[in-house]
Amino acid sequence: MEERITLAHGAGGEAYRELVQELFLPAYGNEMLEPLTDAAICSGSSVIAMTTDSFVVKPLFFPGGDLGRLCVSGTVNDLAVSGACPKYISVGMIIEAGFAMETLRRLVASIAATAREAGVSVVTGDTKVVEGGAADGIFINTAGIGVFLNGRKPLAQKIAPGDKIIITGYMASHGMAVLAARENMDFNPPIESDVAPLSALIDQVLQADSAINAMRDPTRGGVAATLFEWVTPETDIVIEEQSLPVRPDVAAACAILGMDPLYIANEGIVLLSVPARDAESVLRILQSVERGKHAAIIGEVREGGGSVYALTEYGTHRRIMMPRGELLPRIC
Amino acid sequence: MKTELEAMKKNIAGLAESLGQVTIMEVCGTHTASIRKYAIRELLPGNVKLVSGPGCPVCVTPEQDIAAAITLAEREEVVFACFGDMMRVPWGERSLYSLYERGKDIRIVTSPLDALRIAREHPGREVVYFGIGFETTAPLTAALIEAADECGMENLSVFCAHKTIPPAIMQLLKGGSSIAALLCPGHVATIIGAQAFAFVADELKLPAAVAGFEAYEIMAALLCLLQMLHRGERKCVNMYPRAVTEQGNRVALALLDQVFEPCDAIWRGLGEIEGSGLRIKERYRKFDAACKFKTVLGGVVDGAGEAPGCICARILRGQSIPTDCPHFGGACQPERPLGPCMASSEGSCAAYYRYGG
Amino acid sequence: MIASLKYEFNRANGASDKTGVTEMCLAIPGRIAGIRDGYAEIDYGGVFKQASLRLVKNARVGDYALVHAGFVIQLLDQEAGAELEKLIAETRG
Numbered sequence A: 001m002e003e004r005i006t007l008a009h010g011a012g013g014e015a016y017r018e019l020v021q022e023l024f025l026p027a028y029g030n031e032m033l034e035p036l037t038d039a040a041i042c043s044g045s046s047v048i049a050m051t052t053d054s055f056v057v058k059p060l061f062f063p064g065g066d067l068g069r070l071c072v073s074g075t076v077n078d079l080a081v082s083g084a085c086p087k088y089i090s091v092g093m094i095i096e097a098g099f100a101m102e103t104l105r106r107l108v109a110s111i112a113a114t115a116r117e118a119g120v121s122v123v124t125g126d127t128k129v130v131e132g133g134a135a136d137g138i139f140i141n142t143a144g145i146g147v148f149l150n151g152r153k154p155l156a157q158k159i160a161p162g163d164k165i166i167i168t169g170y171m172a173s174h175g176m177a178v179l180a181a182r183e184n185m186d187f188n189p190p191i192e193s194d195v196a197p198l199s200a201l202i203d204q205v206l207q208a209d210s211a212i213n214a215m216r217d218p219t220r221g222g223v224a225a226t227l228f229e230w231v232t233p234e235t236d237i238v239i240e241e242q243s244l245p246v247r248p249d250v251a252a253a254c255a256i257l258g259m260d261p262l263y264i265a266n267e268g269i270v271l272l273s274v275p276a277r278d279a280e281s282v283l284r285i286l287q288s289v290e291r292g293k294h295a296a297i298i299g300e301v302r303e304g305g306g307s308v309y310a311l312t313e314y315g316t317h318r319r320i321m322m323p324r325g326e327l328l329p330r331i332c
Numbered sequence B: 001m002k003t004e005l006e007a008m009k010k011n012i013a014g015l016a017e018s019l020g021q022v023t024i025m026e027v028c029g030t031h032t033a034s035i036r037k038y039a040i041r042e043l044l045p046g047n048v049k050l051v052s053g054p055g056c057p058v059c060v061t062p063e064q065d066i067a068a069a070i071t072l073a074e075r076e077e078v079v080f081a082c083f084g085d086m087m088r089v090p091w092g093e094r095s096l097y098s099l100y101e102r103g104k105d106i107r108i109v110t111s112p113l114d115a116l117r118i119a120r121e122h123p124g125r126e127v128v129y130f131g132i133g134f135e136t137t138a139p140l141t142a143a144l145i146e147a148a149d150e151c152g153m154e155n156l157s158v159f160c161a162h163k164t165i166p167p168a169i170m171q172l173l174k175g176g177s178s179i180a181a182l183l184c185p186g187h188v189a190t191i192i193g194a195q196a197f198a199f200v201a202d203e204l205k206l207p208a209a210v211a212g213f214e215a216y217e218i219m220a221a222l223l224c225l226l227q228m229l230h231r232g233e234r235k236c237v238n239m240y241p242r243a244v245t246e247q248g249n250r251v252a253l254a255l256l257d258q259v260f261e262p263c264d265a266i267w268r269g270l271g272e273i274e275g276s277g278l279r280i281k282e283r284y285r286k287f288d289a290a291c292k293f294k295t296v297l298g299g300v301v302d303g304a305g306e307a308p309g310c311i312c313a314r315i316l317r318g319q320s321i322p323t324d325c326p327h328f329g330g331a332c333q334p335e336r337p338l339g340p341c342m343a344s345s346e347g348s349c350a351a352y353y354r355y356g357g
Numbered sequence C: 001m002i003a004s005l006k007y008e009f010n011r012a013n014g015a016s017d018k019t020g021v022t023e024m025c026l027a028i029p030g031r032i033a034g035i036r037d038g039y040a041e042i043d044y045g046g047v048f049k050q051a052s053l054r055l056v057k058n059a060r061v062g063d064y065a066l067v068h069a070g071f072v073i074q075l076l077d078q079e080a081g082a083e084l085e086k087l088i089a090e091t092r093g
């Protein structure tokens, strides 16, 4: 195969066939993809969950992950937090001519490995090549389908007063890892992203039949954005600042750059809103799994008027505001 | 820590009872942010009010300088390097951020030394570093200029808008005001020393306390100020001794003196203040972007419009609080600010917005 | 008070793994773990980053330093915790 992607790789001819046969099929191989028909035929349930997301990240490879791992995890996690069991994903790529084949190979290998880890099959895909300069290297879109097994139902995604808010692990690690890599921050050791498919972790909680009122992966806008999506005109959410888990290196990086971890993107954790009586048992289940080891109860839902508050370590209250705009590192 | 804080809170409340309305001004953007972040107002009795003075370097940078920075950043040959804080400050329809979104080569740096690296990596381009900030940050810019000089860098210059705090405090408070005491900026004092604020007590006859940035440090300084008010004392007390000495950082001060000389400077909201700016000395003139791009900057006019109704100027003088502004939280929000107090994350409006009004 | 100060210090350094929201003064403290060619390797509770020593004299490994935008701007006086406590005691009258 050639060293670099050319426009021919997107033209549907021999070069394209070669790409599919030699790169995609061996990596993703499964009986739904292999016939290479126009549409994959898959089995499911009467109600399904479906989602799609497009991924761009600079740099493509960062400590703890890469675009490949990210584009599978993001879609898998969106399905899993709906209460579904993620089963199938599609991978659509828009690649710039001149993109190194070796880099593509690494991304594809990462997609395949992450899909395996998440228990999903890549059942269909598409590749387009655009002229050099028309895309920033590579963009990937994934869509996913999840099924509801064993009589499980989609989550209501409605919080209720009395709920405890649970976080499944350290926050802000992914966003800070990518930022530090992109801006050449030279932290030593480098800050690692925790990007991961969380279907197995979430499945553990769902299996226990705990009452879960809402579940979401706090990606863009961070934990704060999710809390704002949840809070209703009749409730307040109060989080205890001291119980927010932040990895020490991430906390230091946030301090140096003047950024609040509450607003930093995550790709490896989930937030849950759980009725108080089930909160402890959910927490224990989470903590018994490696990826949920640092799970914590970070706050609760109260009756109120649609605000999100942080209880500071000094016992004072601060209103948390809706995240807005891209975060820029600041210095003064 | 909570119990110590409780004790201080009680003490402050006790002292405040014997005093009428007390307004304390802080002149440091980081104090503004800390006070809101820790919700310190909740720990203070109703008659003790905190207001923010001209302590955010982004907010006090006048329109002319923003206009000049944007004009330089728009140039084809220029790579513009600045701190993230400055990016969203609007000048008419434009901001550095809007140029950045349109693909102009603007680099957000986290240290002035990054500019040196960028200049080395792009020998064919002109790297311009936007030097803003008070005495805490100015020595860093001086170090950049010194380093650029030592390695004979030809394609690096500094657009210098550095300012010094004491002349601004003097100007603001000398005619008398409603301010009863001053919380002095800890990191500025780290460089210039606690004694540099002695004039607040000696000449302005106000109690002054140099404060750190943790909740207990701010509370301790406030307690100290109220104690002085109660006793009728007018002193300048160093309540941030772990970082601040009487004389300050002599190495940094010597470097400041080596590279810069005082000049008159315009502050947004305060106008021109004698001796409150820092200008690059003759010896290092070739690193002064204002000289290097003289012909380009000659035509830059001010008046492209402070947003009508923006009361940043009053806020910077401590005469209004952000919620007095009709645009606050409506037309003016952090991602599309109308004025510098919202654009800078350390500005009063942004701090109010982020941490609730 | 001194113990608490130390706690604050560790907290600011992210030494506790339960560190909360950290947007604080942007000059932040760290420990000098190594010195080479005018630069210090600063330890912020397990994560290291370089800072220039151009603005201080006599920095030594083990010192606590206040770092602002890539420069050490002051060496911190660890005894000063007691001093602040004294100051607070004085103000209490």
Ligand code: SF4
Binding pocket: B307, B309, B310, B311, B312, B315, B322, B325, B326, B327, B328, B329, B332, B333, B337, B338, B339, B340, B341, B342, B343, B349
């Ligand atoms: S809210 Fe906006 S318009 Fe109003 S004073 Fe602040 S910055 Fe200016």
